[in-house]
Amino acid sequence: MPACPALLISGPASGQGKTTVTAGLAQLHRQLGRKVRVFKTGPDFLDPMILERASGAQVQSLDLWMVGEDGCRRLLAEAAEQADLILIEGVMGLFDGTPSSADLAARFGVPVAAVISAQAMAQTFGALSFGLAHYRADVSIYGVLANHVGSPRHAGMLEESVPSDIRWLGHLCRSDRITLPERHLGLHQAGEIDELDARIEFTARALADTALAELPPPMFFEPQAPLALPKSLDGVQIALARDAAFSFVFPANVELLGTLGARVTYFSPLANEAVPEATDALFLPGGYPELHAATLAANARSAASIRAHAAAGKPIVAECGGMLYLLESLTDAKGVRTAMIGLLPGHATMHEKLRGLGMQALRSEHGVMTGHTFHYSSMATDLIPERHAYRPQSDADGEPVFRVGSIVATYMHGYWPSNPALAAALLTGKAF
Incomplete structure (x- = not known):
């Protein structure tokens, strides 16, 4: 021991x-x-x-x-x-x-x-x-x-x-x-x-x-038996946006992808890098896109590669700031409005006070995935949520989860090890 x-x-x-x-x-x-x-x-x-x-x-x-x-x-x-x-x-x-x-x-x-x-x-x-x-x-x-x-x-x-x-x-x-x-x-x-x-x-x-x-x-600390997980992402290449604008990632999520057999690569929208070739699925995590909105808007190569990935029907999972990047525009706390990628209809606005905070979870046909939400922005869109997350200590709905083509987007940050099967389904475009 x-x-x-x-x-x-x-x-x-x-x-x-x-x-x-x-x-x-x-x-x-x-x-x-x-x-x-x-x-x-x-x-x-x-x-x-x-x-x-x-x-x-x-x-x-x-x-x-x-x-x-x-x-x-x-x-x-x-x-x-x-x-x-x-x-x-x-x-x-x-x-x-x-x-x-x-x-x-x-x-x-x-x-x-x-x-x-x-x-x-x-x-x-x-x-x-x-x-x-x-x-x-x-x-x-x-x-x-x-x-x-x-x-x-x-x-x-x-x-x-x-x-x-x-x-x-x-x-x-x-x-x-x-x-x-x-x-x-x-x-x-x-x-x-x-x-x-x-x-x-x-x-x-x-x-x-x-x-x-x-x-x-x-x-x-008592030793624990190794987890036996299926290689449900064997051979799948997943590109993860990683830079100062997109950096809110649980390390355990990335470790899980490797355990499930995926190959993880990285690219930087802030550096105007394209989605790596042969990418099967794209993960856009949260971060601070509002602090880098002008740079992101000017980086046409990165944006075009993300649009091409979506046009090919390949899965995109976007959380919080990653979701804001996919909208039509983003208005910062000073009122400056900047065009974003435009793959999702709608607009986001930054505020001085919190608009979402606390633990949340998502029900699916694969069971429950836990996670949380923390954001200062609000989102206006005509999209109808496919479902809502829920709050563990409240009857009120949690964050909406949107599905548009191959894109799944939400403010909720999922802790993927809580439900590896759902994580694999999201990244392979399957029903959840």
């Missing part, structure tokens, strides 16, 4: 610095000669890009609903066989959501390091620490780390406020050399952050003076 130290990094809310600390901690332990595997709780595409830069390894999602308990257990067991340390970044606050980061920690017995922003706070830090440590008996708090600390005197006040039965892990001072910039979908993509490697390195050096530089106790 593989054993590996593991720690879940969480806090009382968003904005505490979980990503910064997790990235710095991964970098620190790598520099100490350890192999680190990092996971992100819940569906997320941006944090994992940063965590991958820090850890040097692919970052998978862990979520008891979307990935499933068995899927989470399998991923953790595989990581324990390869790594010297497992780090899991939580989502929102420790107890927020259903399921929450706390549910994940309790299910697998992973201790929690709580990162608490101490900005404009003194002794209340101790009260927050006490609440996080004692709110649920089945959640083990490894200790608390103070972030955004103003001075050594401030750090001393915070440490003194922590109850004696809770471990003080140390503190990080407030610094522009650590802070990661944000925008409407969360953090910037890793490749867009100025001096990202230097920020991670600075954080790692700061964490070297804290108790988090020590390895937590090893945990045991």
